[in-house]
Amino acid sequence: MKKIFLSENDMPKSWYNIAADLKTEPLPPLNPGTGQPLGPEDLAPLFPMALIEQEMSPQREIAIPEPVQAALKMYRPSPLIRATGLEKALKTPAKIYFKYEGVSPAGSHKPNTAIPQAYYNQQEGVKRIATETGAGQWGSSMALAGQIFGLDVKVYMVKVSYNQKPYRRSMMQSWGAEIVSSPSPDTNFGRQVLAEDPDNTGSLGIAISEAVEDAATRDDTKYALGSVLNHVLLHQTIIGLEAKKQMEIAGCSPDIVIGCVGGGSNFAGLAFPYLRDKINGADIDFRAIEPTACPTLTRGAFAYDFGDTAQMTPLVSMYTLGHTFMPPGIHAGGLRYHGMAPLLSHVVREGLVDAYAYDQVEVFDAGAIFARTEGIIPAPESAHAIKGAVDAAIEAREAGEEQVILFNLSGHGHFDMSAYDAYHAGELTDYRPTDEELAKGLSVTEGLPKV
Secondary structure: OOEEOOOHHHOOOEEEOHHHOOOOOOOOOEOOOOOOEOOHHHHOOOOOHHHHHHHOOOOOEEEOOHHHHHHHOOOOOOOEEEOHHHHHHHOOOOEEEEEEOOOOOOOEOOHHHHHHHHHHHHHOOOOEEEEEEOOOHHHHHHHHHHHHHOOEEEEEEEHHHHHHOHHHHHHHHHOOOEEEEEOOOOOHHHHHHHHHOOOOOOOHHHHHHHHHHHHHOOOOEEEOOOOOOHHHHHHHOHHHHHHHHHHHHHOOOOOEEEEEOOOOHHHHHHHHHHHHHHHOOOOOEEEEEEEOOOOHHHHOEEEEEEOOOOOOOOEEEEEEOOOOOOOOOOOOHHHOOOEOOHHHHHHHHOOOOEEEEEOHHHHHHHHHHHHHHHOOOEOHHHHHHHHHHHHHHHHHHHHOOOOEEEEEEOEEOOOOHHHHHHHHOOOOOOOOOOHHHHHHHHHHHOOOOOO
């Protein structure tokens, strides 16, 4: 069976919260002013109370509201596809399956959380959302969700991606959002960055600072984040919950689960429902794949750090490269973030998930093989997961083992063709930060609370 579909009636009615099954509790987020654990009142200026409750919830299952389910049915359930062409090309005995999230209107997994976030904000009377975006997948998803629930949306898009991906901008504008290049002249912090460095290419940390400042200075506006936070990872578990039903139909279960990681949402979305099985004794290998240019898990430090450059966010315990770290302008803009989701950081630290890093060119090599064998041109971010799956399949071939590999194809690359132009012209470059650069980035965490 090449593709496995579920009916709309089979779509999960609840999200899965891994916090309920962890053997050890993650360290709490801290108020940077007091150094004390964060309370709901600390987050109230930025988020609606329903999302704050989800952020801090110990409940294993949280019901998906019916209006959210109705909106998600525009594209969910998403298909599970067996990569038979890739298997044949690799001459592997492994079975390779992928959950394809590129079927959403925005072309990625991001609407899975943009839609509920917009809904909960609309329910509490919010009129406007301020947010940031790296590659544009989150910004376009929030623009779509804002259109569904009648919210105005302002997007601060990292400058290097703003220039690389003009059609992502067009997509956001088509759904009614306002987009500016970050760092921008629209906020105090943006003006400060531009004054110090007019040619600054931007980072997710800077764009987050601008969006948080925007939301904090307007009564009609809340902030929305597309990854990292607990409630975002919670919403994304609809991916893995569907995949479990589909793998049962396929008559097998994964030995290896793979996803790319920048902030951690698409990996967690697929992996966390399966990670519950591993916590309870199942033998499953989890591989989180990041770029060598921004090696948060593989070369970063586990520490308390800010989620943004201007130090406006709470302090969270995570693997980090330091909130001032400026990753180079690789085409996988969604993976250019200095930190990693606290929940994902926790399970990596506990030894439940392994981290791998790949160079840009070898990732595009894998993406090109996938396009030629499966017909789907993957987003550069998603191509990291493909590279992980290719390596796992080759390992199975060399060992003569019939492994079952499952990965998340988190989005298509139709708006990333300039990156593929550069790849086919042999113009892509690999980047690896030096130890000195990483040490400089991490030095900003030295005066912060210790883990």
